[in-house]
Amino acid sequence: MIQIEQISKKYKTAENYSVSNLDLFIAEHEIFGLLGPNGAGKTTLLSILCSLIKPTSGSFTINGLNYKSHKNELKQLIGIVPQEYALYPTLTAFENLKYFGSMYGLKGKNLDIKINAALDHLGLLAFANKNIETFSGGMKRRVNLIASILHEPKVLFLDEPTVGVDVQSKNVIIEFLQDLNKEGTTIIYTSHHLNEAELFCTKVAIIDHGKLIVKGEPKELISKHQGAHNLEEVFLSLTGKGLRDYA
């Protein structure tokens, strides 16, 4: 489904590579977790896959389409849930979703039905006509998610979709993503919540300093690491306990 070959990225002002010669294959219908400490290169890799930034070298394909030659087809194929809310605060939830749905060529009653169904699924139908600026963080996260799936993408990228939300919102989001996955959407997400990733993901990759450290099913990784009882302990043993502050 997603084939990444020797992808590297070095920002102009940076001394080191954010992503370095990374090879990765993500199969269809997977819920794939990209895990790593701060500055490991997760968001950079996700941004490259979403065509937001250009890799310094290497290439990738999604569903067999090369990112350089099939830019527009790829955009129709994927959905992105950015870490920031990426919504217009003074527009209502419905107006925001109508606009972003329109950008995928959706229109009319069909779009309205999809928006209402998604809002209902995520418990927001009663707030459809309220301005986004009045929403809590959890509500914004859910609208942010809906804005990315209205066109029914084959691959959904999520950059820390549950950060800063309460447990209830987090559960609703995770369940919604699991339903999407069951319907055939491949999900790639980054998170710092390792317990969540352990339960949610079918496969995970731990990256650090821009390199792939390990990849596999969460249970498989735990069993391979002696003394590890959960994914967090695997993570710490592979990436160390030192602080990862960077500026």
Add this chain to the structure above:
Amino acid sequence: MHKLWASTYKEFLLLSRDIGGIAILFIMPLVLIVTITLIQDSTFKTVSDVKIPILLVDNDKGNVSENIQKSLADSDAFEVIIKGSEVEAKNLVFTGKYQLAIIIPEKLSVDLERKVNENVEGIMSKFDLDATNQSTEKTIIPKKEVKLYFDPATQQSFKTSVKNGIDKIISSIETQSIYKAFQEQISDDPSETVFETGNFISFKEIMPKNKDKDMIPNSVQHNVPAWTLFAIFFIIVPLSINVVKEKSQGTFVRLRTNPVSYATVLGGKTLVYLCVCIIQFVLMLLVGVYFFPAIGLPTLDVSGRLPLLFIVAVFAGLAAIGLGLLLGTIAKTQEQSAPFGATFVVILAAMGGVWVPVFIMPKFMQTLSNISPMNWGLNAFYDVFLRNTGLIEILPEIGLLFLFFIVTTLIAIVYNEKKNAV
């Protein structure tokens, strides 16, 4: 097309939710145009409502100083206040209490008469053979100087205008004195008119005509186009902020991942902000036509010109929008775009001749003004408002405005593509 419509509708919603912003967009230009026109109206009136108080120190106390005072009073521009001493007058002017003090020197009338008589007698003696041998003993008459004190804050244009006026008064008095001296020499009868002392050469200003009626320019015909254009170009500020906001609130990142071109996104903004420009323009015309007469200003005459005026407004609006889109695309923060946009509009206005006419600018600035879109817009408006021209005559100007829109928008699109190239 559907995406462009959706983008336009979204921009409309965003704008309509910002009531304060709308008020500023529509009310401030009206306040600007009323204020500026009220201030500048007096400079267009032949008889000003306001007389400028000036000081006069009369050390002469003769007929020359009397004539100067009378001429100043007759000009209806000044209120003459007599002061006793030069020092007092100088202090009052240099401390900014008055703009001007005129100091008439001692014995001006007497010495002028002596000088003129001496000259006239000299000329007459050249024609009188008997008199040639009677050489009169010449006394040295010192040259006289009328002193002018200006408030240092007074503008140069005012100084020049006053100096020219006083020079004209003095020349006229000198001429009259010469005629009078000749008359006395030639004729024994003081009531006999030997010379016609009135001006032989006069001038008449010929105005352009509109349907056989003279088009007399007034402050409104000058100010409405100039400041309307200024207000239209101020759209750069909110528009560039709008574009920067898209980046800072993350919606632009989402749009970049959507299958929609940057041109479509900008197209939506262009259509909505062009409507804003047109509404601004209509409001300013309404103020000129209906509100100005109600507050004692001349009525804005738009008869027979409306279609052309709207054409100019649309193209000026497009040029302003192009610049706003480019600025918003390049700027990273609102702190960059807003002050730069506002200052740049003021610079463009200055270069374009909104404040100071282009023809009195230094040569270099005149050349530079040719590349100001505000200059093209202003010329097009003046062509329609004051020169009574047609569509063909304004084509070069509106063509340049449109080209400016295309070029700035293209640069914005290319810059965005390059910056976000994948």
